[in-house]
Amino acid sequence: MSNAEISPRKIIQQERPTPDELVPSRYAVQVGEIEVVVISDGMLTPPAESMATNANPAERGAWLDERFLSKEAFDWALNAVVVRSGDQTILIDSGIGEEYPDFPRAGQFGHRLEAAGVDLESVTDVVLTHMHFDHVGGLLVEGVKERMRADLRVHVSAAEAKFWKSPDFSLTAMPPALADLARKASLEFMDMFGSHLRTFDEQSEVAPGVVVARTGGHTPGHSVVRISSRGERLMFGGDALFPVSFDHPEWHNGFEHDPEEATRVRLRLMKELAETGSWLVSTHMPFPSVGRVAAAGDLYRWVPAWWDY
Numbered sequence: 001m002s003n004a005e006i007s008p009r010k011i012i013q014q015e016r017p018t019p020d021e022l023v024p025s026r027y028a029v030q031v032g033e034i035e036v037v038v039i040s041d042g043m044l045t046p047p048a049e050s051m052a053t054n055a056n057p058a059e060r061g062a063w064l065d066e067r068f069l070s071k072e073a074f075d076w077a078l079n080a081v082v083v084r085s086g087d088q089t090i091l092i093d094s095g096i097g098e099e100y101p102d103f104p105r106a107g108q109f110g111h112r113l114e115a116a117g118v119d120l121e122s123v124t125d126v127v128l129t130h131m132h133f134d135h136v137g138g139l140l141v142e143g144v145k146e147r148m149r150a151d152l153r154v155h156v157s158a159a160e161a162k163f164w165k166s167p168d169f170s171l172t173a174m175p176p177a178l179a180d181l182a183r184k185a186s187l188e189f190m191d192m193f194g195s196h197l198r199t200f201d202e203q204s205e206v207a208p209g210v211v212v213a214r215t216g217g218h219t220p221g222h223s224v225v226r227i228s229s230r231g232e233r234l235m236f237g238g239d240a241l242f243p244v245s246f247d248h249p250e251w252h253n254g255f256e257h258d259p260e261e262a263t264r265v266r267l268r269l270m271k272e273l274a275e276t277g278s279w280l281v282s283t284h285m286p287f288p289s290v291g292r293v294a295a296a297g298d299l300y301r302w303v304p305a306w307w308d309y
């Protein structure tokens with residue numbers, strides 16, 4: 001049977017996790033009355049130099065060596081989040097989807113979401129930190145849009161929506177083929193979900209205790225989500241902070257459209273996180289990517305959560 005003969009719903013059902021998945025690939029955190037579930041989309045493996053494009057190669061090599069990491073490809077986690085606040089179910093980002101054969105270990109958000117008991121039909125809101133393909137790709141998978149509600153709200157900053165009408169890649173270190181993929185994914189996304197957009201300038205309360213706020217830097221409209229309830233806080237940091245950012249906030253990531261501004265943004269966010277003690281979840285920190293940020297002299301330290309299981 002060819003793919004064309006299988007209905008989209010059937011495709012999703014056939015991709016349900018097999019029993020040989022090593023871990024459930026989801027991790028739940030309670031923030032006051034709000035439930036946050038981190039779901040792994042899998043792993044990306046970009047070239048290690050894209051983690052620090054402006055670094056001295058010897059220093060970058062030493063950083064990798066000290067952590068027993070490959071100098072060729074970097075095992076880059078890809079996480080998305082489900083938030084339940086009141087009667088709303090909110091997806092924050094959606095993983096990379098299925099269109100990118102170069103990243104065979106990613107694109108698992110759809111079936112892992114279903115395995116976590118979250119029906120696409122129940123999702124009331126989507127929040128996008130930005131419109132790169134590893135964040136919107138999961139929404140472009142065949143059959144996904146059809147299963148989502150007709151009154152779905154998609155929250156993205158106005159600056160982000162504007163940027164992708166004529167995106168500038170001149171300060172990134174993305175190979176032309178990846179830049180083309182990024183352009184294509186953003187166009188496809190706007191085509192499919194443009195009529196669902198709820199844009200905001202600086203920030204917007206998506207649900208009680210769930211506020212999305214523009215930071216800029218990584219992309220002009222890049223945003224983070226601050227979740228707070230009963231005195232507890234958690235920030236979803238999107239692509240503001242990477243594994244190298246704590247030791248080297250000045251290292252540019254190859255996917256940053258304004259790397260100088262991205263450095264200022266991460267320093268500002270790390271200061272805020274260290275001062276407030278808020279939990280942080282980031283797209284590309286190792287799963288489950290739940291931790292806190294501590295001040296350490298002039299720098300900051302990532303303090304992973306001790307798993308509760």
Ligand SMILES: [Zn+2]
Binds near residue numbers: 134
């Ligand atoms: Zn990303």
